[in-house]
Amino acid sequence: MLPTGSTNSFDMIPTLKDVKSAVQRIKPYVHNTPVLTSTTIDQMMNATVFFKCENFQRMGAFKIRGATNAILQLSEEERARGVITHSSGNFAAALALAARSLVTKAYIVMPSNAPVVKREAVVGYGAQVIECAPTLESRESTMKVYQKKTGATFVHPSNDINVILGNSTAVWEMAKVVENLDVVIAPVGGGGLLAGTALATNHLNYYIETIGAEPFGADDAYLSLKTGKIQPCMNPKTIADGLKTQLGDINFPIIQKFVSKIIRVEESEIIHAMKFIWERLKIVIEPSSAVAVAAMFRNSSEFKKRKVGVILSGGNVDLANLPF
Amino acid sequence: MLPTGSTNSFDMIPTLKDVKSAVQRIKPYVHNTPVLTSTTIDQMMNATVFFKCENFQRMGAFKIRGATNAILQLSEEERARGVITHSSGNFAAALALAARSLVTKAYIVMPSNAPVVKREAVVGYGAQVIECAPTLESRESTMKVYQKKTGATFVHPSNDINVILGNSTAVWEMAKVVENLDVVIAPVGGGGLLAGTALATNHLNYYIETIGAEPFGADDAYLSLKTGKIQPCMNPKTIADGLKTQLGDINFPIIQKFVSKIIRVEESEIIHAMKFIWERLKIVIEPSSAVAVAAMFRNSSEFKKRKVGVILSGGNVDLANLPF
Numbered sequence: 328m329l330p331t332g333s334t335n336s337f338d339m340i341p342t343l344k345d346v347k348s349a350v351q352r353i354k355p356y357v358h359n360t361p362v363l364t365s366t367t368i369d370q371m372m373n374a375t376v377f378f379k380c381e382n383f384q385r386m387g388a389f390k391i392r393g394a395t396n397a398i399l400q401l402s403e404e405e406r407a408r409g410v411i412t413h414s415s416g417n418f419a420a421a422l423a424l425a426a427r428s429l430v431t432k433a434y435i436v437m438p439s440n441a442p443v444v445k446r447e448a449v450v451g452y453g454a455q456v457i458e459c460a461p462t463l464e465s466r467e468s469t470m471k472v473y474q475k476k477t478g479a480t481f482v483h484p485s486n487d488i489n490v491i492l493g494n495s496t497a498v499w500e501m502a503k504v505v506e507n508l509d510v511v512i513a514p515v516g517g518g519g520l521l522a523g524t525a526l527a528t529n530h531l532n533y534y535i536e537t538i539g540a541e542p543f544g545a546d547d548a549y550l551s552l553k554t555g556k557i558q559p560c561m562n563p564k565t566i567a568d569g570l571k572t573q574l575g576d577i578n579f580p581i582i583q584k585f586v587s588k589i590i591r592v593e594e595s596e597i598i599h600a601m602k603f604i605w606e607r608l609k610i611v612i613e614p615s616s617a618v619a620v621a622a623m624f625r626n627s628s629e630f631k632k633r634k635v636g637v638i639l640s641g642g643n644v645d646l647a648n649l650p651f
Numbered sequence: 652m653l654p655t656g657s658t659n660s661f662d663m664i665p666t667l668k669d670v671k672s673a674v675q676r677i678k679p680y681v682h683n684t685p686v687l688t689s690t691t692i693d694q695m696m697n698a699t700v701f702f703k704c705e706n707f708q709r710m711g712a713f714k715i716r717g718a719t720n721a722i723l724q725l726s727e728e729e730r731a732r733g734v735i736t737h738s739s740g741n742f743a744a745a746l747a748l749a750a751r752s753l754v755t756k757a758y759i760v761m762p763s764n765a766p767v768v769k770r771e772a773v774v775g776y777g778a779q780v781i782e783c784a785p786t787l788e789s790r791e792s793t794m795k796v797y798q799k800k801t802g803a804t805f806v807h808p809s810n811d812i813n814v815i816l817g818n819s820t821a822v823w824e825m826a827k828v829v830e831n832l833d834v835v836i837a838p839v840g841g842g843g844l845l846a847g848t849a850l851a852t853n854h855l856n857y858y859i860e861t862i863g864a865e866p867f868g869a870d871d872a873y874l875s876l877k878t879g880k881i882q883p884c885m886n887p888k889t890i891a892d893g894l895k896t897q898l899g900d901i902n903f904p905i906i907q908k909f910v911s912k913i914i915r916v917e918e919s920e921i922i923h924a925m926k927f928i929w930e931r932l933k934i935v936i937e938p939s940s941a942v943a944v945a946a947m948f949r950n951s952s953e954f955k956k957r958k959v960g961v962i963l964s965g966g967n968v969d970l971a972n973l974p975f
Contacts, residue, residue: 361685363707382933383687602970609706609966611933642933646926646975 340581341492343530349492350499353395356428359500360384367607372623374630377508378604379501382612382642386448388569389497389640390421390484393519396493397482398422398429406431408478413459413466415441416569417641418484423454434479436470438462444645485517486575494523501636502531509633514618514640515539515548515589516570518578524638525585539582539589540622542567542597548574549589552582566594566650569615569641590622597621598650604639611642614650664905665816667854673816674823677719680752683824684708691931696947698954701832702928703825706936706966710772712893713821713964714745714808717843720817721806722746722753730755732802737783737790739765740893741965742808747778758803760794762786768969809841810899818847825960826855833957838942838964839863839872839913840894842902848962849909863906863913864946866891866921872898873913876906890918890974893939893965914946921945922974928963935966938974 363378381389398410409432412422419435426433433454437446438461449456459469474481483490497520498511511528515521525537541548545563557579563571574582592600601617603624604610612620616639623630623637687702705713722734733756736746743759750757757778761770762785773780783793798805807814821844822835835852839845849861865872869887881903887895898906916924925941927948928934936944940963947954947961 387933605935605970609711609935611929611935646929646973649970649973651970 339488340584341488341526345492346495346499346527346530349396350496352399353392353493353496356395356425357392357496358384360497362501362504363608363610365608372627372630372635374633374635376623376635376637377501377505378608379497379636379638380610381497381638381640382610382616384641386417386420386424386452387641387643388417388421388613389494389520389638390417391425392496393485393487393490393493393523394418394421394425394482395428397487397489398425398431400489401480405480408480409433410482411436411470411474411477411479412482412484413437413470414484415445416484417643419445420448420452422482423449423452427453432479434473434477436466436473438466442645483575485519485572486577487519488577490519491523491526491578491581494520495527496523497638498524498636499527499531501638502528505634505636507634508535508636510536510538510630511636511638512538512540512590512619512623513638514567514570514615515541515574515582516545516567516615517572518548518574518582520638520640521548521586522578522581526581529585536587537585538622539586540619541589541591542570542618543591543593545571546589546591548582549591551579552586552589555583565614566597567614567618569613570618590626592618592621592625596625600624602651610639611644612639613641613644616640616642663812664908665812665850669816670819670823670851670854673720674820676723677716677817677820680719680749681716681820682708684821686825686828687932687934689932696951696954696959698957698959700947700959700961701825701829702932703821703960703962704934705821705962705964706934706940708965710741710744710748710776711965711967712741712745712937713818713844713962714741715749716820717809717811717814717817717847718742718745718749718806719752721811721813722749722755724813725804729804732804733757734806735760735794735798735801735803736806736808737761737794738808739769741967743769744772744776746806747773747776751777756803758797758801760790760797762790766969807899809843809896810901811843812901814843815847815850815902815905818844819851820847821962822848822960823851823855825962826852829958829960831958832859832960834860834862834954835960835962836862836864836914836943836947837962838891838894838939839865839898839906840869840891840939841896842872842898842906844962844964845872845910846902846905850905853909860911861909862946863910864943865913865915866894866942867915867917869895870913870915872906873915875903876910876913879907889938890921891938891942893937894942914950916942916945916949920949924948926975934963935968936963937965937968940964940966
């Protein structure tokens, strides 16, 4: 067992057994989401493309996987005291829903300017929302005050080894229904999904390539890989709001070790890819998911005649505020 | 075999064998679309609801089923001369695509004001588009001129027994994966989907109820059922443009015999249902599909504790022109 919130080193990279255990552990609490294909896209790409539809996941995103795995790794005592995180996005809802399923108290620190619908979703899942000022400093200090007060365990949205292991189960499921994948593409923001995907993929088959996809407007993971050092995510500007977060020090060594490269995409490519998937696959994906599709379209020649897996990370969008 | 374009009478209502043959006949040319469920909707409805996702069908709607079955019922000679229809909507694309799959020539009469995207889709499938003035009279006269000129067989988008039989295969597939359905809801416009659904449902199990769903703004099927006589669809006004068409004399006796009732819904209910399905199921459905969902929501008390099947008829929407 790997302690939640532990720091990482190369020696601590989880094993095949760790991934398999996570798959079994969270199975009763998450959907084994469908894998979709499209003849149009295959013909366009001259490839065989498989979409792992985490937009159909509980609460609409892969994040429930990591949240569930992290809570299930706590001791009985820890669980009795609850879990706490700070997030205004999908992880807030994920930890709230996972906690409800596992009869655990959840405290979610959210900035006062968080969208009302997101706040309501978290409250709807039975979590306690703690409002803070809309700055990273306020988030962290508020979180620490409440963590001390409640004794709740902090679960980081992406930079946590048990969250990463939970996230690794999506590609694992895909590989169980699609044989002989050549390459998998996942978006990268905080790095929790990309690290988990790369980890599982590497354990499944050393020869499956894992590629990250990132907006030019928030390319800290690209720069970090290039320089070999975590680079700060300065003033990220992208429609893919799930990818604005900073790469973490637990994810980074895993990404360095197992990810072959990161493809960056323009905002217009993200919007085009999002619209394309809605129109052709008839499914609702959020901009962060579209980043992975856009990366595939952008570098289409390198995927020719390959079996490509794309992780569609989530489908939570504000329909009243679409970019097309 | 039932001749395409035949008129109907109670004696000619297709048998269980006819439905089964249609299922086998079109199988290689259509998708067996997935059936989706939603815990949220089940809890809300206090029922078990299954969505047959014809929005994931080839060309984005159930219409490919009827079109394929109609072409496959033609003699070799007839097929050599091709097929012709008039439609500005999904059936135009359906007949074009079915014809391409079956190496048959298709002529599609389309009004000059048809949306460019729809025209392009038809051309993309290799059909010949014949432009006419945007009136019903012009459509029919143009169609007759070309039918005479080419010898192509006319396939009506909905009022054709082989189209109805093709459409009956959607609910048949659903019933093969969902046991013991209590009731099935399908939208009604021309009546081809509702008649096919009711027919298959009745042959599957006499005790499964079939309900139609129709906008108040185009309620000719409701009025026809009520008066026992086909009523004209006068100045239909609804966002569900697929349901603006006139009920047919081949569909009507089947609907009269096997459909228990038609639930009418307001435009605001259609838009709400459409948005709800997009947000919760993360799938793209067109307004006509949302009519069936809206009918279920409107009369929710009668579906309590029942196993409900809903036919989501299609997912072709103009993303640049959404009602929300």
